[in-house]
Amino acid sequence: MTKKRMKGGKMQDFLAELEDDESTILGYEGVFLSGPGSPQRDEFRDPDRPMSPPSGLKERVLFLIRIMPHMRRIRRAQKQSVISLDTNPENPRTIADDDFIRDLELTLTGMGFSEIGYARVCEDEIFKQKGILYTNAIVITAPMDRAKIDTVPSIDGSDTFFASYAMLGEIVNRVADHLRAHGFGAQADPALGGKVSFPNLAENAKIGLRGRHGLLISPQNGPCQRIAAVYTSITNLPVRSENPHLWIREFCMTCGECARHCPGGAIDPGSKRRRPFIDAKKCHPYFEEHHGCGVCIRVCPFHLQGYETIRAMVKERQDSAVME
Template identity: 30%
Template sequence: MRFRYHYPTPDNYEVENPLEASKLISDDLLNDLNKIASENDFLNLSYSKLSDDFKKEWGISWDNVIILKYLMSETVLKMPPSKEKCILEDEEFQEFGVKTFKIADFLRKNNFKADLIHPLDDTISLRAIATQSNDAVITRSNMCLFKEGLNIGFFMIKTSIENLPFKNENSMHWIKGYCSTCGICIDRCPENAFDENEKLKRKICTAHSEGCSICMTICPFFKQGYEKVKKRYDRKCHKK
């Protein structure tokens, strides 16, 4: 069982989806869900409620998503690009994929519909879904930044649960202004993988083929963490 580009989502479930799924989760069960995610080494969860416009744009009919976040190994990310690094990154990714099936099985056992969203599917952007949680933004280098760090990997489960603790506001939009004054990710890309509009040229970027992660590891959000960068930015804004 491995996740691969252009292959269907592997079927590693041990429990079938319920025929008549429940739609409301109790606080106790939500706590249990968070506990089991933590026991499986996930950092924490975010939740996206996809708007009608979003569903229309991406041609989907489901709207409740649980995002399971994990910390990608800093040691691996700091390695120079190599085949070995690609393998280590993929192993870590696949390992958390297996764990995500366990979380989906837990939900199914409790009578909720739960299906993994293929993490390598070109037909839907997981980053776009992540920003709908209001816990993340897309940086200038096209990375998905959560407050927990830039080195967050994630898997997603679409579910019948309608009363997840969705957030209505995103307090991270200041990052757009911060990125506009920085730009070192663009300047230091060894492949010049950004076009004149700073759109990432995926065919040129070597993140997947060779394990490049320079734009991540030189970013202040990776080096210092979200809170430190935010404090410094706020101080600077107050001085103006």
């Protein structure tokens, strides 16, 4: 049964429809549900503050011309990720040889992705009221336009946010179809929404590490990326045992640029907290008003200077400390 739509225009209906699709998955046999320690997914929607296109005529026209096409692609990808579940094989294969994994990664090369990793998902990592069909995850990232990130908050910034969401939604559906064609079960989880925390999942896949702003920081894109996943019946994915990016955590504890510049004051400024903490209630109002934000990405040293530059600087400091 379809939920009653809240007032607030097409944007509000769009978000409600995404939730309707997600709830469909809960009815599938064998679905893995959230655990007792699972978090609640932060929703970028408030019944008292319905999100709708900008009010100014120029801004509204730009939004409709540049953002709405991405939203339609996102909607199609989300719909396809649910409809395609009925095409999963009845008795899916569970073991993939090295050649298949290598061919899969080569197939992805031409799709516009940045990095790929593999992870296991435990029940306490699944958001409350969400579900996944398999606990083996293929994690994929796609870049955002760095020049547009430099302008946020702006229509250009919103454009690259939604474009990355749309592209990743299409990629994970293609990957899921590819897996099914070879006898494996698959569930695409597009970038907008997510049944689990994608930054956390990507960190578990050793693609990078979450910064103070809660976003994944990776060698290729710094914090300028979106993340999506494909859950699969393949049980022998090449999961990495060590994360080479742990040094990022210590750097972020002494940096704090994102917290100092956050317009909503949503990022924890304390230096003692070792895990990211974002106050969604402070983040959402500004995000909704500007249809995106991204200031924390724009001011992040990993965006401004690059991953390798920061790593070299940290290593130099560590070497100097040892010599002293």
